[in-house]
Amino acid sequence: MNVAQTQLQNSGWQQALVSSIEVGIVVVDKSFVVEEWNQFMQNHTGHDVANVRGYSLFNFFEDLDKDWLINKCQPVFEMNTPVFMIWEQRHYLFKVGTARPVTSPAEYMYQNISIFPIADDSGNVERICFLVYDVTDHAMSKQRIEGLNNRLKEISRVDGLTQLFNRRHWQECFEREYKLAIRHKKPVSVLMLDIDHFKKVNDTYGHQAGDAVIQSISKIIKKATRETDIAGRYGGEEFVILLPDTPAESAFTVGERIRKASEKTVVTHEDSEISVTVSAGIAEFSPVYKQPLVWLEAADQALYEAKNAGRNRVIVTASAAE
Known part of the structure; x- marks a missing residue:
C-alpha cells in the first residue's frame, strides 16, 4: 500500500x-x-x-x-x-x-x-x-435541584396561611435591623398589630372563618407596606411589621392605613359576612432599648394600651415619640 x-x-x-x-x-x-x-x-x-x-x-x-x-x-x-x-x-x-x-x-x-x-x-x-x-x-x-432548594428555603421563611414571613425568620430580620439601627442611627419603627375579638370570630363562625379573616388582614398589610418593609405573622392573629427608615409619625400613618382598611373590609365565609377591626402599637428605635426584645416589648406595650383604650386604634409608645 x-x-x-x-x-x-x-x-x-x-x-x-x-x-x-x-x-x-x-x-x-x-x-x-x-x-x-x-x-x-x-x-x-x-x-x-x-x-x-x-x-x-x-x-x-x-x-x-x-x-x-x-x-x-x-x-x-x-x-x-x-x-x-x-x-x-x-x-x-x-x-x-x-x-x-x-x-x-x-x-x-x-x-x-x-x-x-x-x-x-x-x-x-x-x-x-x-x-x-x-x-x-x-x-x-x-436547575430543578436549585429550584427545589429555593422553594424549601422559601417555605422555611414564609408562613403558609398568610404568605408573610414566619416568626422565626421575621425575628432574624428584626435582630439584624436592630444592629443596623445602632450603627447607622437612622429612624426605624416596629409595628405590632392584633385582630380585635378574634376568639369570638373563631367561637362564632369556626376556625376556617378565622383563617379567612387572618388571610384578609395579611392582604391588607401587604398592600399597605413597601417592598423594603418586613411584615410577618408573629403568632395566631398577631402580626409584626418592621419599617426601616421610618420615624414613629410615618409608622403611625401606615398603622392607620391598615386599621381603616380593616374596618371597611367584610370577609365572606360560607353564608356569613364577618367584620373585624385591628389594634396596633408602634415603637420607634431608641438607644435606650439595650436589647432587640426590649424594643419589641415597647411596641407590644403600646398595643396593650390600644386594646385597653377601646380597641380599633393605633398607639405610639411614649418613649418612641419623645
Whole structure:
C-alpha cells in the first residue's frame, strides 16, 4: 500500500469518527469561515456541511454576538491557549433545539464549549476548533435541584396561611435591623398589630372563618407596606411589621392605613359576612432599648394600651415619640 492510499484510508476512518461522535465539531479560520462541520452540528442545526463550509459562521446564527465571540477567541489565536465556557456562564453558543424536544423541559440545548487552537507545522494558529457538548440534561437536573432548594428555603421563611414571613425568620430580620439601627442611627419603627375579638370570630363562625379573616388582614398589610418593609405573622392573629427608615409619625400613618382598611373590609365565609377591626402599637428605635426584645416589648406595650383604650386604634409608645 502506497503513501497516498494509506493517507486516504486514514482520512476515511478519521472522517467517520468525526461524523459519528456525539460532540459538535466546528473548525473555523481567523475570519471565522467554516472549514469543518460534523454530523452532530448538521443534525442539530439543520445546516448541511456542504452549505456551511466556506462561509462565515455568523451567516448562520444571527443571534451570535460577533464582537463577543471574536474577543473570546482572541487568546486562542494569539496565545495558542484553549478557552472553555460552561453553560452557567452562557447557556449556549449555538442556539439550537434540544435533542428531545417532546420530553425535555428545555427550550434549547444547553452547551459546554471548548475552543482549541489548531497550529500548523510552524506553530502558527490559523484556525481554531469549537467542541460543543450537549449538557441539557445536566443543566435541567441542576436547575430543578436549585429550584427545589429555593422553594424549601422559601417555605422555611414564609408562613403558609398568610404568605408573610414566619416568626422565626421575621425575628432574624428584626435582630439584624436592630444592629443596623445602632450603627447607622437612622429612624426605624416596629409595628405590632392584633385582630380585635378574634376568639369570638373563631367561637362564632369556626376556625376556617378565622383563617379567612387572618388571610384578609395579611392582604391588607401587604398592600399597605413597601417592598423594603418586613411584615410577618408573629403568632395566631398577631402580626409584626418592621419599617426601616421610618420615624414613629410615618409608622403611625401606615398603622392607620391598615386599621381603616380593616374596618371597611367584610370577609365572606360560607353564608356569613364577618367584620373585624385591628389594634396596633408602634415603637420607634431608641438607644435606650439595650436589647432587640426590649424594643419589641415597647411596641407590644403600646398595643396593650390600644386594646385597653377601646380597641380599633393605633398607639405610639411614649418613649418612641419623645
